[in-house]
Amino acid sequence: MQRLENAVLSKAKELLESGKVSRVLGWTKGEFCYDVSPCVFNTVDELKNFVYNGFCGANLSKYLINESKKEGKIAVFLKPCDTYSYNQLVKEHRIKVENVYAVGVECQGKFDIEKFYAKGVGFVASVEEGLTEVKVNGETVLNRNDVKLERCLVCNKKHVAGEEIVELNEKLPSDSDRFEMVKKLEAMTADERFAFWKKELSKCIRCNACRNVCPACNCTKCVFDNPNSEVSAKANATSFEEQMFHIIRAFHVAGRCTDCGECSRVCPQNIPLHLLNRKFISDIDKLYGEYQAGEDTTSKGPLTSFTKEDAEPSDAVGGNK
Amino acid sequence: MKAILKDKLNLLYEEISKKCELYLPTKEKGALNFKKFDGENEVDIESLQTVKSAKDFFFPQTEDMVNFKTEGKNIEIIDAREKIETYVIFGVRACDYKSFEILDRVFLVEPVDTMYKNRRENAVIFTLACNNPHASCFCKNFGIDASSPKGDVECYDVDGYLFFNPLTEKGAQIVNGLTCLEEVKGEDKVDALKKDITKKIEKLPFSNLDLSKFKGENLMELFNRPEWEELSEACLGCGTCTFVCPTCQCFDIRDFKTNSGIKRFRCWDSCMYSDFTQMAAENPRKTQMQRYRQRFMHKLCYYPSNNDGIYSCVGCGRCVKKCPQSLNIVKVIKKIGGEKND
Ligand code: SF4
Ligand code: SF4
Ligand code: SF4
Ligand code: SF4
Numbered sequence: 001m002q003r004l005e006n007a008v009l010s011k012a013k014e015l016l017e018s019g020k021v022s023r024v025l026g027w028t029k030g031e032f033c034y035d036v037s038p039c040v041f042n043t044v045d046e047l048k049n050f051v052y053n054g055f056c057g058a059n060l061s062k063y064l065i066n067e068s069k070k071e072g073k074i075a076v077f078l079k080p081c082d083t084y085s086y087n088q089l090v091k092e093h094r095i096k097v098e099n100v101y102a103v104g105v106e107c108q109g110k111f112d113i114e115k116f117y118a119k120g121v122g123f124v125a126s127v128e129e130g131l132t133e134v135k136v137n138g139e140t141v142l143n144r145n146d147v148k149l150e151r152c153l154v155c156n157k158k159h160v161a162g163e164e165i166v167e168l169n170e171k172l173p174s175d176s177d178r179f180e181m182v183k184k185l186e187a188m189t190a191d192e193r194f195a196f197w198k199k200e201l202s203k204c205i206r207c208n209a210c211r212n213v214c215p216a217c218n219c220t221k222c223v224f225d226n227p228n229s230e231v232s233a234k235a236n237a238t239s240f241e242e243q244m245f246h247i248i249r250a251f252h253v254a255g256r257c258t259d260c261g262e263c264s265r266v267c268p269q270n271i272p273l274h275l276l277n278r279k280f281i282s283d284i285d286k287l288y289g290e291y292q293a294g295e296d297t298t299s300k301g302p303l304t305s306f307t308k309e310d311a312e313p314s315d316a317v318g319g320n321k
Numbered sequence: 322m323k324a325i326l327k328d329k330l331n332l333l334y335e336e337i338s339k340k341c342e343l344y345l346p347t348k349e350k351g352a353l354n355f356k357k358f359d360g361e362n363e364v365d366i367e368s369l370q371t372v373k374s375a376k377d378f379f380f381p382q383t384e385d386m387v388n389f390k391t392e393g394k395n396i397e398i399i400d401a402r403e404k405i406e407t408y409v410i411f412g413v414r415a416c417d418y419k420s421f422e423i424l425d426r427v428f429l430v431e432p433v434d435t436m437y438k439n440r441r442e443n444a445v446i447f448t449l450a451c452n453n454p455h456a457s458c459f460c461k462n463f464g465i466d467a468s469s470p471k472g473d474v475e476c477y478d479v480d481g482y483l484f485f486n487p488l489t490e491k492g493a494q495i496v497n498g499l500t501c502l503e504e505v506k507g508e509d510k511v512d513a514l515k516k517d518i519t520k521k522i523e524k525l526p527f528s529n530l531d532l533s534k535f536k537g538e539n540l541m542e543l544f545n546r547p548e549w550e551e552l553s554e555a556c557l558g559c560g561t562c563t564f565v566c567p568t569c570q571c572f573d574i575r576d577f578k579t580n581s582g583i584k585r586f587r588c589w590d591s592c593m594y595s596d597f598t599q600m601a602a603e604n605p606r607k608t609q610m611q612r613y614r615q616r617f618m619h620k621l622c623y624y625p626s627n628n629d630g631i632y633s634c635v636g637c638g639r640c641v642k643k644c645p646q647s648l649n650i651v652k653v654i655k656k657i658g659g660e661k662n663d
Contacts (some may be wrong), residue, residue, distance in 0.1 A: 031454070031655070035647035038555040058646055063555070123456045203352050205373060207380065207564045208594075209645050212557040225596050234573055234588045252332065266645035268372055268561050270351045 003142035007166050008052040008077060008105055015075045016044050021101050022072035025063060027056045034113045035298040038063060040074070040283070050301055052077070054129050057110035057149055061085040061095075064242070068096040076100060079107040080157040080171065084258035084294030085215035087161050091297045094218050104159035106167040109144060112265075116147055128309050132173060151261025151274065154178035160295055182278045201243050206234070210263035210273055216253035216293075223248075246276060252307040254280040255303035258294035287311040323485040323496055324505040330366075330483065332501040334358050336412075338496070341445075342408040344378070347370050355410065366412045366478065369455050373419040374567030374639065376424060378410055379440045382564075383588040386436065386574070386641040390582040401584070405439050409495065411447040415470035416460045417449050420567035423624075423633050427570050445491050448472035450518060452479075457638030459527035463629065465635060466516035466636040482507060527636070527651050531644040531659030537626035544618060548656045553613035560591035562640035562649070563616065568633045571597070592616050617653045 012024045027050070028039035034055045041047050042064075059082045060241050078086055083104060089095045096241050108131055116124050128135040135141050145153060154176045159165050185193055211217045211224075223229050224245065259281060264275040284291050288302035288311065325333050337343045338358045344391045347356035348363040354371050356362055356376070358463040385401035421441070428437035448470035451458070460467055469475065473492030477484040484507045487493035496502065522528055534543065573590040576583050590597055597604055606612045624633035634650055642651040655662040 030647050031651065035649075037647045039551070040554060058555075091649060121454065174648075199350055203350060203354065203372075205564045207559055207561040209557065209559040209561045212559040213645055221595075225594070228595055234575075236588060266559075266561070268565055268643040269354075 004106055004140075004166075005052045008167060009047060009050050009101075011103060011166050012041065012047055012050060012075065012077075013165075015101065015103075016041070016047070020073070021075040023067070023070075023074045024050075025060050025067060025074055025076040027051050027058065027060075027077075032124065034111070052105065054109075054111040054127060054134070055113070057112075057265055059085055059213075059215060059260050061089055061216065062213070062309050064095045064100060065089065065218060068099040070099075073099050073101055075103060077103050077105045077166075078159070079105055079110075079164060081107075081151065081155060081165065081231070081258070081260045083161040084157060084160050086262050086294070087297045088217055088256055088258055088294035089218065090161075091294075102162040104162035104165035104167070106165075106169060106171065107152075108169070108172060109148040109155065111147050112149045113159065114270075119146060120193055120294055131169060135302060149261060149265055150272075151259070151264065160299075175316050179278060179282050181272070182282050183277055185279070187277065194279065197243070200271050201246055203271055204246070205269060206245065207268060209266040209268065210271075211249060213262045213266045214249075214253065214257075215260065215262070216256045246273070250276040250280060251262070253277065255301045256293050257281065258292070275277075287315060322505060322507040322511070323487075323499075323502040324482040327478070327481055327483055329501065330364070333483075333499065333513075334362075334364065335360070336499055336501050337409050337411075337495070340498070341406065343411060344408065348596055355412075366449060366483075367452075369451060369458075370414060370637065370639065371640075372643075373565060374420065374637065375410060375413045376420055376567045376570075378444060378590075379419055379421070380424060380428070380570065380572075383586055384436060385529040385584060385586045387585045388579075389585070391602050392579060395584075401406040402436055402607060405443045407443050407445060407491075409445045409447060411449075412476075413446050413448045413470070413472060414637070415448065415465050416458070417567050418446065418470055418472050419460070419463065419465050419635045420637070421446075423568045423631065423635070424570055426628050426631070442520045445494075445495055446472040447476055447485075449476045449478065450514065451514045451522075452514070452518065454522055454525060455638060455642075456526055457641040457651075458522075458525055459530060459636035459638060461522050461525070461528045461636070462530050462532060463632055463634065463636050466519075467522055468515040477507075477511045477514055479507070479510045482510075484511050486511070505581070526613050527638075530651070530654050531628065531661035532621070532632070532654060533659040533661070534595060535621040535625065535632070535654075536630075537622065540618075540622055540626070543622055543657060544614070549610055549614045552648065552653055552656060553610045556593070556609050556613050556648055557645060558593050558595065558609050558612065559645065560593040561643050561645065563591040563593055565639040565643050566591060567635060567637055567639070568620070569616075592619070599648075602641050613648075617650055620650065620659075621654070 015021045024041040027036045029049045029051045030036050036051050036055050038058050038060055060076055061082050090097055119142055121140055125137050132144050133141055134144050154174055156174055257277040261274055284302050291302050343358040344355045345358055345364050346353050348365045352372050353365055353368050354373050388399040388401050389579040390397040428434040450470055454467055473489045474496055475486040482505060487494050487496045569591045572587045574587045576585050594614050620634045621632055624629055641651055
C-alpha cells in the first residue's frame with residue numbers, strides 16, 4: 001500500500017505544482033500510523049506530512065462546506081464511500097463545486113484500531129497492508145477483514161464522483177449483507193427491540209460526535225444547539241432525551257444518509273448508530289424502490305419529492321408487535 | 322497482606338455490595354463504564370480504562386439542584402440534593418484518582434459546592450495499579466505513579482490474587498470487615514509488579530514530554546502561537562474530548578418548566594461548543610480555533626497559573642483515544658510545549 005500512498009501523494013504534488021489547485025484536502029501524519037487527521041495542505045513542502053493508509057477512515061467531504069467557500073480551488077481525496085457524501089452535499093447546494101477538484105482514491109477497507117487491540121496487539125507501531133492481509137509490527141499477520149471498520153466489511157461502493165481516480169488495484173468486493181442486523185432487529189418482538197435500543201442508547205454521552213461528523217447533518221445551526229428552541233439538549237436528563245435525539249437525527253437524515261458509517265466510527269461508546277439509518281434505508285428501498293443517496297447530484301430523493309403513487313404512512317415496514 | 326483469589330472476586334463484590342452501594346468497571350454492549358453492582362454485571366478489571374471517567378461520581382453529567390413549586394403567589398423552594406450514603410468505587414486508575422485532586426481545587430474551595438462535596442466525602446475509593454498501561458497513557462508527566470495509584474485502598478492484580486493495601490482509615494475499615502479476604506504473603510510479588518509497571522511506563526512513547534513552556538509567564542506568547550490554526554483545523558467541535566476527560570469541569574445551569582413548577586438542574590457543558598458561555602448575548606469565542614485553544618490553554622496554562630503549577634491534565638489519554646479526528650493534547654504539547662519535544 002506504500003505504492004498507493006506514493007501515487008496519491010504524487011497526484012497531490014502535481015495538482016499543487018501545476019497550479020490547478022491552490023490547496024489540497026487530505027490526511028496528515030500523527031504520532032503513530034493510526035492517529036492521522038484531516039488536513040489542508042497549502043504548499044508542496046507541507047505535503048511532507050501527507051499520509052494515505054488504512055487509518056484514513058475520516059470522510060473529508062463535509063470539510064468542503066467551509067473549504068469550498070474560500071478563495072481558490074481545493075483538491076480533495078475521496079474514498080468510494082466519501083464520493084456519495086460528496087454528491088449528496090452537492091445536491092443539497094452545500095458545496096461550491098466550481099472550487100473543488102475531486103480525486104477518487106483506492107480503498108480496500110479502512111481499519112478500526114480497537115480491532116487490533118481486540119486481536120491482542122497492544123501497540124500498533126506499523127502496519128504493512130496487503131489486499132487481504134496485514135502485517136502488524138513486522139510480525140503478526142492478520143486477516144484484513146478482521147480489523148476493518150464495520151462499514152467497510154459490507155461496502156460495495158464504487159467512485160461516483162471525481163475528475164479522476166488514483167487506483168492501483170481493483171477493489172475487492174464484499175459478499176456480506178449490510179441489512180443482516182436490521183433484519184434481526186425486525187424479527188425481534190417490540191419489547192426485545194426496545195430493550196436492545198435502550199441498552200445501546202443509555203451509553204450515549206451526548207458528545208455530539210456522531211452529529212458533527214455526519215455529512216448529512218449540515219444545518220448551519222442544529223436545533224439541539226439553539227437555546228431558543230427550548231430543547232435544552234445538554235440536560236440529557238433522561239434516557240428518553242437520548243432516544244429523542246437519536247430518533248430525530250435519524251429521521252432528519254433519512255433519505256439523505258449515504259450510509260458512510262462515520263457516526264458509528266466516531267462514537268466513543270461504540271453505539272451501532274448505522275443500524276438506525278440502515279433501517280430507514282431498507283424501508284425506503286421497499287416502499288419507493290431501491291435508492292442510494294448520493295449516487296448522483298441531481299435526482300429527486302424519495303422523501304423530498306411527492307408523487308401520487310407514494311406510500312401511505314400505514315404502509316410503513318413495521319417489525320413484530 | 323489481605324488478598325482474594327481472582328476467581329473468587331464475585332464473593333468480594335457481593336460482600337461489599339451488602340454493606341453499601343458498589344460501582345465497578347462493567348462491560349455493556351461493547352463499552353466499559355462504571356456501573357452499580359447488581360450481581361449480573363460483566364465486571365472487567367483487566368481492561369485499562371472506562372470510556373467515561375470516574376469524575377462522574379462526584380460531578381455527574383446532569384443533576385437536579387433545586388425545585389420551585391408555585392402556587393398562586395407563593396413559591397416553595399425544595400432542596401433537590403440527593404441524600405448520599407457511603408459507597409464504594411472499585412477499580413479507579415491512578416490518573417483518575419489524581420483528577421479528583423484537580424476537581425477538588427475547583428469544587429471544594431469557597432463557596433463549596435455542596436453537591437460535589439456530599440458525593441466526594443461519602444465515597445470509598447479502591448484504586449487499581451495499571452498492569453498494562455496503554456501507548457496513549459502519559460500520566461508520568463504529571464507526577465502520577467501508575468504502580469501506586471493511591472486512594473483509600475490500593476489493589477494489585479498479581480499471581481492470580483488481588484492484594485489490598487489500605488491507605489486510609491475508612492479504607493482499612495472496609496477491608497478489615499471483609500470476611501471473604503484471606504491473609505496471603507504477597508509483599509514481594511506486589512513489589513515485583515510495581516517495578517514491572519514502572520518499567521513499562523518508562524517505555525511508553527509519551528512518558529517524557531517537555532511541558533516546560535507551559536507557565537503563566539508565557540501565557541500571551543502561547544496564546545498567540547500561529548500553530549493553533551493547524552492544530553485545530555480538523556476539529557469538529559463535538560466535545561467528545563471534554564466529556565470523556567476526567568478533569569473537564571464546565572457546567573451549565575438551566576431551568577426546566579415542569580407541570581407544577583420549575584426544576585433547576587446543572588449539566589456538563591463543553592468549551593468546544595458554539596453555544597458555550599452565552600455571555601450577555603453570545604459566545605465570545607467565535608471560531609473553533611478559539612474554542613480549541615481554550616480547552617488546552619485552560620489545562621496547561623490557566624489552571625496551573627491559579628493552582629500552584631498543577632496542570633489540569635492527568636495524562637489519562639482518553640482524548641487521545643477518543644477524538645474522532647485524532648486531535649489531542651499530546652499533539653498540542655509536542656507542538657508548543659517545549660524544545661525537548663521532537
Ligand atoms: S457519538 Fe455516540 S456518545 Fe456521542 S452523541 Fe453520538 S451516539 Fe452519543
Ligand atoms: S478535539 Fe476532537 S474530540 Fe475534541 S471537539 Fe475537536 S474533534 Fe471533538
Ligand atoms: S486532557 Fe485528555 S489526557 Fe488530559 S486528562 Fe483530559 S482526557 Fe485525559
Ligand atoms: S494514564 Fe497512567 S494511571 Fe491512567 S490508566 Fe494509563 S497507566 Fe494507568
